[in-house]
Amino acid sequence: MxxxxxxxxxxxxxxxxxxxxxxxxxxxxxxxxxxxxxxxxxxxxxxxxxxxxxxxxxxxxxxxxxxxxxxxxxxxxxxxxxxxxxxxxxxxxxxxxxxxxxxxxxxxxxxxxxxxxxxxxxxxxxxxxxxxxxxxxxxxxxxxxxxxxxxxxxxxxxxxxxxxxxxxxxxxxxxxxxxxxxGGIDVTATRSYNEEDTPEFKTGYKITVKGLQGGHSGMQIHEGLGNANKIMNRLLFDGFENFGLRISEIDGGSLRNAIPRESNAVVVIDAMHEDAFLLEMKQMEALLKKELKTMEPDLNIVVSQVETPAKIMDLGVQEGLTRALYAGWNGVYRMSADILDLVETSNNIARVIVKDGSIKIGCLTRSSVESSKMDLANALRAAFELTGCEVEFSGDYPxxxxxxxxxxxxxxxxxxxxxxxxxxxxxxxxxxxxxxxxxxxxxxxxxxxxxxxxxxxxxxxxxxxxxxxxxxxxxxxxxxxxxxxx
Structure with missing residues (x-):
């Protein structure tokens, strides 16, 4: 009080x-x-x-x-x-x-x-x-x-x-x-996509990543904290590779200067693969918990059945999105060569929204060296443009x-x-x-x-x-x- x-x-x-x-x-x-x-x-x-x-x-x-x-x-x-x-x-x-x-x-x-x-x-x-x-x-x-x-x-x-x-x-x-x-610069990738009618014999699931610490995307970027958007993308990528998982919606992260703590996705899979899919998600959760046990002991991945959504992403766009998010750099990019233990350049994949035929990915790229900042920003731009996104730089400050x-x-x-x-x-x-x-x-x-x-x-x-x-x-x-x- x-x-x-x-x-x-x-x-x-x-x-x-x-x-x-x-x-x-x-x-x-x-x-x-x-x-x-x-x-x-x-x-x-x-x-x-x-x-x-x-x-x-x-x-x-x-x-x-x-x-x-x-x-x-x-x-x-x-x-x-x-x-x-x-x-x-x-x-x-x-x-x-x-x-x-x-x-x-x-x-x-x-x-x-x-x-x-x-x-x-x-x-x-x-x-x-x-x-x-x-x-x-x-x-x-x-x-x-x-x-x-x-x-x-x-x-x-x-x-x-x-x-x-x-x-x-x-x-x-x-x-x-x-x-x-x-200094810093906002990197924002956007694109539209065609939604497809969800085929018959699909079951809807909601995947939730939660329990992460989150934190300051500048002061704590070097600590090895989990990024909910990157973790979710691993789950979606794995689900597609093994079971043909299709994405309906993603809502991950919040502010650009906060390391994402939570992410939610609505997906569909073939009804015949339900048991195998749920087992695979459990195994992925165990793997990720082991990988992040020191910094993220409360990581929790919840997979729950929901009403099957009427629409899903275009398949080609989905494949491009998950690959771009995999390729997009997150975390420390370069340590300073001049100041001991100082992070020179980093990126935070802060926000991922996929809904109603629209994709938006928000990043904050930071660096104490202007050329290095733009090098990483351009690397992100290249990864997202390869999947058909338009990329905008904004909010540049020295x-x-x-x-x-x-x-x-x-x-x-x-x-x-x-x-x-x-x-x-x-x-x-x-x-x-x-x-x-x-x-x-x-x-x-x-x-x-x-x-x-x-x-x-x-x-x-x-x-x-x-x-x-x-x-x-x-x-x-x-x-x-x-x-x-x-």
């Missing part, structure tokens, strides 16, 4: 997080949270504005004695990934997130928590509202639609901000200071190149070591952060990213560590005190 959350320390931050999480804020539906933030700034008597794309900027003067420090921008995004468990009844458009405390963690009941990036937003709100926190002049930048296109950052015009240091609060490891990130000579990086490294007796982990990440985009219109701004421990982002297992939030909050307060003179 939010009352339980409001008692956590630091109360100022957790109270703002509870306020924020009471407001529905899925990506591309941020009207209510924009209004919420506008009211918040105006009620504090601070200069508050909304730009032409929906970003909110709130400005606060420096604390007494801090007027000569370098003005800063504190930045987080307002939207959140909306994912829920299959058996959870929840409407992200109308309901606030239902939170609870689980030991040292805050979780949500069957949905994403919104700690990504709600804890960053709440941090900035707490500082804007405070009367006793020392800080330089602040421009609080709350962007929209980070999770599904970064259109807020892309639409932010130059000249709106005068801060010379940007603190991005969207990193998810409390011992990490982010200095770079991957990466953020590391600056190891960053002045604010030096300040934060020294502060972290002073506070904790050890050096922080200075790293680039494979997620998409807004810094690279913002830097296009503000090239002279010194940028850094950091945040508290958040696990399972982009999945209903998302959780924020309470002790880490306290550690992070103390770090934020120290950073504000140590911003150098202008």
């Amino acid at each position: 939010s009352s339980e959350i409001r008692q956590l320390e630091p109360q100022l931050l957790w109270n703002k997080f509870a306020d924020l999480n009471a407001v529905p804020r899925p990506s591309k539906k941020e009207a209510r949270v924009i209004a919420f933030m506008m009211d918040f700034g105006k009620n504090l008597g601070l200069e508050t504005l909304e730009d032409e794309v929906g970003n909110v900027i709130i400005k606060k003067l420096a604390s007494p004695g801090m007027e000569h420090r370098t003005p800063i921008v504190m930045q987080s995004h307002l939207d959140m990934v909306h994912q829920k468990n299959g058996d959870t009844i929840f409407d992200f458009d109308t309901q606030g997130i239902e939170m609870y405390v689980d030991g040292d963690w805050v979780r949500a009941k069957g949905t994403t928590l919104g700690a990504d990036n709600g804890l960053g937003v709440a941090t900035i709100m707490a500082i804007l509202e405070s009367t006793d926190i020392q800080h330089p002049a602040i421009e609080a930048l709350f962007t929209i639609d980070e999770e599904t296109g970064m259109t807020g950052a892309m639409g932010l015009k130059g000249g709106l901000l005068s801060g010379r240091i940007l603190l991005n609060l969207d990193t998810e490891e409390d011992d990490e200071i982010g200095v770079g990130c991957a 990466g953020w190149a590391p600056n190891m000579d960053s002045p604010i990086l030096k300040v934060m490294e020294n502060l972290y070591e002073k506070l904790h007796g050890e050096k922080p982990h200075v790293a680039a990440c494979h997620a998409g952060l807004e810094c690279g985009i913002l830097g296009q219109n503000y090239p002279e701004m010194d940028m850094i990213s950091f945040g508290p421990n958040i696990k399972g982002a982009h999945s209903p297992d998302e959780r924020a560590q309470i002790s880490s939030v306290q550690k992070y909050w103390n770090f934020v307060l120290e950073i504000l005190m140590e911003i150098p003179k202008a």
